[in-house]
Amino acid sequence: MKVLKQTLADAAVMTLDGEFDSFVTNAFAGEIEKIILAGTSNIVLNMKAVTFVNSTALGSMIKSRKACKKEHGDLLVTEPSDAVREAMESLGLDRLFALYETNDEALAVLRQGPGLEMEGNEESTVMISMPGNTGTIVGHIKKLDVDDMMCRVDKMNEGIVPGRAVKLKFRLKLYRKEFFELKARVETIEKSGPAHDLSLHFTDISDADRADIESFVKDMINLRKMSSGG
Amino acid sequence: MAARECLCSAVTLQHLVTPPQGESLVKVQKEKQASGAVVLTLKGEFDTAVVPAFNEIIDGLLAAGDSRVVLNMLRVKFLNSTAIGSLIRAHKACGAAGGSLAVSQPSEAVREPIELIKLDAILSIHDGDNEALEAVG
Numbered sequence: 055m056k057v058l059k060q061t062l063a064d065a066a067v068m069t070l071d072g073e074f075d076s077f078v079t080n081a082f083a084g085e086i087e088k089i090i091l092a093g094t095s096n097i098v099l100n101m102k103a104v105t106f107v108n109s110t111a112l113g114s115m116i117k118s119r120k121a122c123k124k125e126h127g128d129l130l131v132t133e134p135s136d137a138v139r140e141a142m143e144s145l146g147l148d149r150l151f152a153l154y155e156t157n158d159e160a161l162a163v164l165r166q167g168p169g170l171e172m173e174g175n176e177e178s179t180v181m182i183s184m185p186g187n188t189g190t191i192v193g194h195i196k197k198l199d200v201d202d203m204m205c206r207v208d209k210m211n212e213g214i215v216p217g218r219a220v221k222l223k224f225r226l227k228l229y230r231k232e233f234f235e236l237k238a239r240v241e242t243i244e245k246s247g248p249a250h251d252l253s254l255h256f257t258d259i260s261d262a263d264r265a266d267i268e269s270f271v272k273d274m275i276n277l278r279k280m281s282s283g284g
Numbered sequence: 285m286a287a288r289e290c291l292c293s294a295v296t297l298q299h300l301v302t303p304p305q306g307e308s309l310v311k312v313q314k315e316k317q318a319s320g321a322v323v324l325t326l327k328g329e330f331d332t333a334v335v336p337a338f339n340e341i342i343d344g345l346l347a348a349g350d351s352r353v354v355l356n357m358l359r360v361k362f363l364n365s366t367a368i369g370s371l372i373r374a375h376k377a378c379g380a381a382g383g384s385l386a387v388s389q390p391s392e393a394v395r396e397p398i399e400l401i402k403l404d405a406i407l408s409i410h411d412g413d414n415e416a417l418e419a420v421g
Contacts, residue, residue, distance in 0.1 A: 228365045228397055230331065269332060273365035274401075280372055281402040 055104075057085055065096040065164050067157055071103040079114040086118040086129075095127025096164040098157050102133035107141045119151065123201075128152075130160040149265065152272050163275060169199030170271040180205050180224035182252075184213050193252065195224060200268045203238075204253045206246065214252065216240050222254065229270040234263050310334045310360075312341060321352040321420050323388075323413060327359040330394075332366040342374045351383025352420040356413060358389040363397050371398075375407055384408065388416035 055072035066089045074082070089097060099115070101107075119129040132154045134142065142148045154160040172178065172195050180203070183190040191214070193205035203222075207214075214220070218240045225233050237258035244251045256264075310328040317323060322345055330338070345353060353374070357363075371387070378385040386408040390398070398404050410416040 228400065230364060231362065266332075270365055273369055276369060277365060277372070277401050277403065280406065 055082075057082065059085065059089070061089070061092075061094065062161075064094070065098060065161055066094045067098045067100060067161075069100040069103070073106040074101075074104050074111040075106060075108045076110040079110050082111070083114050083118060086121065090121055090125055090127075095122045095125035097122055097127065097129045098132055098160045098164070099129060100132045100157055101138045102135055104135050104138050107138050109145070112141060112145060112147060116147070116150070128164060130154055130164065132157050132160045149269060159279075169197045169202065169204075170274050171197055178224050178226055180222055182207070182214070182254075183221045183223075184211075185219065185221065189213065196251070198226075198267065198271060200256075200264055200271065201259075202241075202253065202255050204251055207250045207252055208248070210250050214240060214243065216242060219257070220254070222256075226267070226270050228274070229266060234267070236260070236263060310338070312338075314341075316350075317417065319352075319417065319421075320350070321354060321417055322350045323354045323356060323417070325356040325359070329362040330357075330360050330367040331362060331364040335366050335370045338367070338370050339373065342370075342377060346377060346381050351378045351381035353378055353383065353385045354388050354413060354416040354420055355385065356388045356416075357394045358391055360391055360394050363394045365397070365401070368398060368401060368403060371407060372403065384420045386410055386416035386419040388413045 055070060055074050055078045058069040058071070060067040060069070068085065068089075070082075086097065097118070115129070115131075122129045129151075131138070131142075131151045133156065134153055139148070139153070142151065142153070152160075152163070154163070178195045180193050180195050181190050182193060182205075189211045191207055191209060191211045193207040195203055195205050197204040220238055220240060221235070222238050223233055223235045225231075236256055238254040238256050241253045241255050243253075259267075310326055310330050313325040313327075315323045315325070324341065328334075342353070345351070355371075355374075371385075375385045387394070388410050389412060390409060395404075395409075398407065398409070408416075408419050410419060
């Protein structure tokens, strides 16, 4: 397999060519590591010319994606060949990885930054409660991602401080009817006029909830692109 | 009036789809009109779990040369973001195959999310099957 690397200011594009199997996974993982060490965690993986991919290779892609996510970036697959698409679909990985038709499209998504801005009518209410404290406060989700959310709270509770463990309950009515209930930690609190913006990191979330949030974020980014004529 | 006559001479095919989970979330009834257009009547909850089956039905129609499709969504009780994506996909695929896709009689549960995401301008949405059939020609 040949690997072609192109480094842009805020992202890297890796183009793979040939058979992606167990023999080349180490080299692939090494290249990803180098890119991340150089300070870029937004990676586009073009797989148009990949004629074969095995489970070890897919495993190494999952690991690389996690490494990018850890640095607040992402790894997106573009132009998957039939061989790649079939292998990913058979393992359900097409739901884990966002598959994009062009590098430009994927770069645009990466540049928008992680997470989904929730606007206007799509805004969802989130109930924030604290173990050992009876007060529940209400916020509006402003930004959502698989591991984090930012919400705006009008009426703060003095028990809410950075580091505090909280429980969240919210609904994404454009995705499913059931509530999401999960545990999170307050990361930062910023004053925004009379309101406060809380950034929350999910600490205990079921795989199903996480997959649903990821799928919702991906859907909404794609649908918005279409509604704006893209 | 022409459209109504088509309905009278319709050839009816029952085509029920059950998603992989085993629960029957959406039922699809397929009816081919004399005009050659196909009316799919969906019932139930149209969410992510149902999307692969729905995409397959559309791909099957297109493979059979049926690219003029009306989707009756009167009895759809829930429509999520992934399902909206598959409607857009179907709309584009029918268009690319030389036909078109029209949504007919959307329930509130269908109309509201589509309007919220501002995709009502892209999809062809009609109050009745006759108007929708005229729209797909």
